[in-house]
Amino acid sequence: xxxxxxxxxxxxxxxxxxxxxxxxxxxxxxxxxxxxxxxxxxxxxxxxxxxxxxxxxxxxxxxxxxxxxxxxxxxxxxxxxxxxxxxxxxxxxxxxxxxxxxxxxxxxxxxxxxxxxxxxxxxxxxxxxxxxxxxxxxxxxxxxxxxxxxxxxxxxxxxxxxxxxxxxxxxxxxxxxx
Amino acid sequence: xxxxxxxxxxxxxxxxxxxxxxxxxxxxxxxxxxxxxxxxxxxxxxxxxxxxxxxxxxxxxxxxxxxxxxxxxxxxxxxxxxxxxxxxxxxxxxxxxxxxxxxxxxxxxxxxxxxxxxxxxxxxxxxxxxxxxxxxxxxxxxxxxxxxxxxxxxxx
Numbered sequence: 184x185x186x187x188x189x190x191x192x193x194x195x196x197x198x199x200x201x202x203x204x205x206x207x208x209x210x211x212x213x214x215x216x217x218x219x220x221x222x223x224x225x226x227x228x229x230x231x232x233x234x235x236x237x238x239x240x241x242x243x244x245x246x247x248x249x250x251x252x253x254x255x256x257x258x259x260x261x262x263x264x265x266x267x268x269x270x271x272x273x274x275x276x277x278x279x280x281x282x283x284x285x286x287x288x289x290x291x292x293x294x295x296x297x298x299x300x301x302x303x304x305x306x307x308x309x310x311x312x313x314x315x316x317x318x319x320x321x322x323x324x325x326x327x328x329x330x331x332x333x334x335x336x337x338x339x340x341x342x343x344x345x346x347x348x349x350x351x352x353x354x355x356x357x358x359x360x361x
Numbered sequence: 362x363x364x365x366x367x368x369x370x371x372x373x374x375x376x377x378x379x380x381x382x383x384x385x386x387x388x389x390x391x392x393x394x395x396x397x398x399x400x401x402x403x404x405x406x407x408x409x410x411x412x413x414x415x416x417x418x419x420x421x422x423x424x425x426x427x428x429x430x431x432x433x434x435x436x437x438x439x440x441x442x443x444x445x446x447x448x449x450x451x452x453x454x455x456x457x458x459x460x461x462x463x464x465x466x467x468x469x470x471x472x473x474x475x476x477x478x479x480x481x482x483x484x485x486x487x488x489x490x491x492x493x494x495x496x497x498x499x500x501x502x503x504x505x506x507x508x509x510x511x512x513x514x515x516x517x
Contacts, residue, residue, distance in 0.1 A: 205431035309488040339427050343500035344485060
């Protein structure tokens with residue numbers, strides 16, 4: 184698997200912010216020097232925008248009237264309806280609000296909101312000289328929920344000096360072995 | 362000499378100390394002066410992440426949570442933990458087991474947190490601005506089948 188193929192398989196997750204910090208760092212580093220993968224990422228972003236736009240467009244108010252007009256008329260019932268019904272009978276006046284409520288619940292469950300803009304202020308690392316050694320910087324992010332166990336509300340900024348022999352190759356390594 | 366001729370001289374005599382006192386007050390109460398005398402606390406921790414199977418030190422449990430997703434190791438031990446109380450521009454630090462000295466110098470306190478200069482002898486020079494009580498983790502050098510990790514957390 185080439186470097187671009189490996190990175191390409193991570194682009195969806197990278198765009199959605201679902202990658203771990205280290206993979207995200209690798210993708211960022213790769214994108215800086217790869218026009219093809221940048222184009223691929225732009226395409227992923229366009230697709231996401233299109234999906235969000237499509238999901239956010241409300242149906243036309245007269246949509247149901249048009250659909251109902253095209254539906255075939257119900258055939259006359261030949262068999263008599265049984266006299267006893269087990270459940271309560273749904274009034275059409277209740278069915279419409281219930282359908283709307285179900286649609287609202289489904290839209291909440293399945294339509295992903297646009298990601299909130301990053302509220303992190305200017306970066307933590309203001310200057311850095313690693314004397315030529317490769318160094319990975321993972322800027323910390325605010326977390327939504329306070330972690331249990333005391334320490335921070337935010338993930339820490341990590342400055343990681345790579346050993347030369349350990350500078351991992353994204354084709355082989357997903358995580359860094361210390 | 363008439364009274365009207367003496368009056369300006371007397372006024373000048375009173376005005377000069379008043380102006381000097383006002384200037385001293387302004388300078389002493391300026392943000393720069395306040396910064397110069399300010400002391401800041403810093404938690405400094407040196408840990409060792411190792412490939413040898415073993416426990417995670419409870420004092421480094423939060424660090425383990427931060428690293429575990431991205432780095433592979435078997436155990437995490439706190440080697441040293443100290444609280445530094447430094448004036449701005451004052452240098453404090455610790456010597457790592459490798460013999461390298463870690464020098465910490467707080468430079469400025471602002472809305473974005475504490476600006477600190479970190480110098481790890483021959484390895485890393487960096488300036489970081491860290492919000493209060495937010496740690497910065499620095500993976501430094503390989504050491505004894507693992508890696509030395511320095512963490513800094515302002516506490517002021």
